[in-house]
Amino acid sequence: MKRNTYTCPVCGYDKLEEPPYDEFGCPTYVICPCCGFEFGFDDMSEGSPFSEYRQQWIDKGFPFFNSKKKPLDWNERVMRRQAENIKEKSSNSE
Numbered sequence: 322m323k324r325n326t327y328t329c330p331v332c333g334y335d336k337l338e339e340p341p342y343d344e345f346g347c348p349t350y351v352i353c354p355c356c357g358f359e360f361g362f363d364d365m366s367e368g369s370p371f372s373e374y375r376q377q378w379i380d381k382g383f384p385f386f387n388s389k390k391k392p393l394d395w396n397e398r399v400m401r402r403q404a405e406n407i408k409e410k411s412s413n414s415e
């Protein structure tokens with residue numbers, strides 16, 4: 322059986338094993354293995370943390386947070402496209 326995966330609203334990584342927020346909108350404190358964003362912790366700061374955190378991550382050159390989960394096909398171009406996609410999605414919904 323295929324497990325559900327979830328998309329990180331910060332970097333667009335689509336293989337999160339747990340949703341960032343549960344059905345009640347409560348953060349699950351899952352840490353994105355891609356950008357390292359911790360839901361319920363990093364998003365409690367002021368401003369628009371998703372886009373800010375994303376920009377910082379982009380500026381650093383898309384570092385993959387959890388090296389153990391880093392995909393074999395990881396490269397900057399894939400990460401850039403992933404980040405652009407989620408950026409578009411989140412700006413449309415705001």
Ligand SMILES: [Zn+2]
Binds near residue numbers: 330334355
């Ligand atoms: Zn992420």
